[in-house]
Amino acid sequence: MQNLNLLTLACGCVCAIAGSTCAAGYSPRVGEPHPDFVLPGIADRKYVSLSQFRGQKVLLINFASW
Amino acid sequence: MPAWNKELQKYVRDGKLVVLGIAQEQHPQRSRLFAQWHRINWPVLHDPINLMQVGGVPVVVAIDEEGIVRATRVKAETLERDFINKTFSAEGAKASKPVKATRPDLAALRRRAEQTRSAGAWRELGDALVLWEDVAKVDDAIEAYRQTIGIRPDDGDAHFRLGVCYRMRYETEQREPADFQRAVDHWTKARAVNPNQYIWRRRIEQYGPRLTKPYPFYDWVQTAAREIKARGESPVALETLPTGSELAQPDRSFDAGAGDVTSPDPQGRVFRDTQKMILAEVTVVPPRAKAGETVRVHVSLRPNGAHKAHWNNEAEPLRLWIDPPEGFEAQPRLLTAPQGDSPETAEPRRLEFEVRAAAEVSGTFKLNAYALYYVCEDAGGTCMFLRQDIPVTVTVDK
Numbered sequence: 001m002q003n004l005n006l007l008t009l010a011c012g013c014v015c016a017i018a019g020s021t022c023a024a025g026y027s028p029r030v031g032e033p034h035p036d037f038v039l040p041g042i043a044d045r046k047y048v049s050l051s052q053f054r055g056q057k058v059l060l061i062n063f064a065s066w
Numbered sequence: 067m068p069a070w071n072k073e074l075q076k077y078v079r080d081g082k083l084v085v086l087g088i089a090q091e092q093h094p095q096r097s098r099l100f101a102q103w104h105r106i107n108w109p110v111l112h113d114p115i116n117l118m119q120v121g122g123v124p125v126v127v128a129i130d131e132e133g134i135v136r137a138t139r140v141k142a143e144t145l146e147r148d149f150i151n152k153t154f155s156a157e158g159a160k161a162s163k164p165v166k167a168t169r170p171d172l173a174a175l176r177r178r179a180e181q182t183r184s185a186g187a188w189r190e191l192g193d194a195l196v197l198w199e200d201v202a203k204v205d206d207a208i209e210a211y212r213q214t215i216g217i218r219p220d221d222g223d224a225h226f227r228l229g230v231c232y233r234m235r236y237e238t239e240q241r242e243p244a245d246f247q248r249a250v251d252h253w254t255k256a257r258a259v260n261p262n263q264y265i266w267r268r269r270i271e272q273y274g275p276r277l278t279k280p281y282p283f284y285d286w287v288q289t290a291a292r293e294i295k296a297r298g299e300s301p302v303a304l305e306t307l308p309t310g311s312e313l314a315q316p317d318r319s320f321d322a323g324a325g326d327v328t329s330p331d332p333q334g335r336v337f338r339d340t341q342k343m344i345l346a347e348v349t350v351v352p353p354r355a356k357a358g359e360t361v362r363v364h365v366s367l368r369p370n371g372a373h374k375a376h377w378n379n380e381a382e383p384l385r386l387w388i389d390p391p392e393g394f395e396a397q398p399r400l401l402t403a404p405q406g407d408s409p410e411t412a413e414p415r416r417l418e419f420e421v422r423a424a425a426e427v428s429g430t431f432k433l434n435a436y437a438l439y440y441v442c443e444d445a446g447g448t449c450m451f452l453r454q455d456i457p458v459t460v461t462v463d464k
Binding site for chain 1: 074082083084085086087088089090091094096097098100101109110111112113117118119120121123124125126127128129130131132133134135136137138140145149150160161162163164165166167168197198263265268272283284286
């Protein structure tokens with residue numbers, strides 16, 4: 001396991017993850033809406049979208065075990 | 067991330083915060099084991115293809131009630147003050163287009179890709195197939211990403227995702243010879259498009275030589291299982307156990323070891339496995355080396371189902387001998403595979419070694435490697451001691 005420096009969110013482009021063909025990568029910007037997405041859960045393969053948590057504060061953590 | 071977890075669990079329990087994890091990982095069981103180990107009580111999502119296009123991990127983003135990003139450099143000490151207890155005004159911000167968490171119409175996605183012949187449409191079809199059909203439609207996903215790359219050869223995401231699909235298929239019964247090498251080749255192409263893409267780079271390093279390893283990738287798996295057992299729980303079982311390179315510690319020097327090991331069949335007298343009782347496959351990571359640099363070679367040996375072949379575990383174990391060309395070094399020169407846990411088993415055996423290319427050479431070099439094994443035909447059938455020469459090709463660039 002590692003300790004890793006955060007990525008630099010240098011890209012100025014906001015990619016809509018759903019239907020995106022943008023190659024610039026993940027670059028959420030403060031004050032802008034976060035693009036919505038759907039992914040399966042690791043345990044039950046239940047599909048979850050970000051937008052289903054509208055009305056609640058969300059902390060979104062991209063991580064890896066390695 | 068684990069350091070944060072205690073605090074986060076409290077906020078989640080108190081209903082103050084939704085924590086949503088996304089694991090950048092091909093194997094969901096490994097993520098499940100990790101979550102169990104750290105007692106993660108929030109949902110973790112599976113993103114085998116890096117749909118999110120994150121350039122590295124971890125990335126923590128705070129998103130308010132209206133779906134607006136409020137912080138991209140979140141700190142544990144200020145999370146409560148600056149985010150949880152704060153009221154944000156959504157004024158002026160436009161909402162993003164919501165995506166339904168329902169199965170996409172795969173046939174419609176395919177029609178659109180075929181009609182528009184757009185790289186993006188093909189990639190979207192590939193993404194939907196992997197995320198919604200998993201390994202069941204992996205051949206279709208491979209085809210979709212290949213279409214993407216045919217139209218847009220520098221689509222790094224498509225190369226990375228295609229590599230993931232090949233590796234996924236490699237781990238199933240549907241595998242085709244060279245699927246693992248194809249995976250490594252496409253990850254390498256992705257990395258050539260963007261050398262700074264951390265997730266892509268790490269995927270090659272996961273299977274690559276110790277010299278370029280930043281850290282051991284999955285050494286935590288054993289610790290996690292032990293600690294979970296000690297808590298009286300049963301750890302999540304892994305379908306695909308980490309292999310040698312995924313467990314290996316980084317090594318800052320290439321030590322070819324003492325030169326006292328000798329070829330176990332120097333005259334080549336052992337009968338060759340002409341019937342292919344054992345099927346051999348070789349993967350070189352990375353696919354090309356620079357002069358003086360190191361590659362890791364993965365050799366997989368599988369009893370041939372067509373012969374109902376199996377290992378004889380009551381005889382001597384399987385050995386692999388490597389003879390590097392002049393100026394090259396192999397480490398180790400002789401490998402021995404662990405025996406199966408009953409007299410007759412048919413598991414694939416994976417052996418890994420590393421090769422350092424000679425300095426100041428370029429071209430394609432052949433290593434002479436061979437395996438010696440006891441293999442039996444059918445249950446209770448004839449057992450033989452056989453040799454198989456395994457060609458290993460290392461391509462070196464100046």
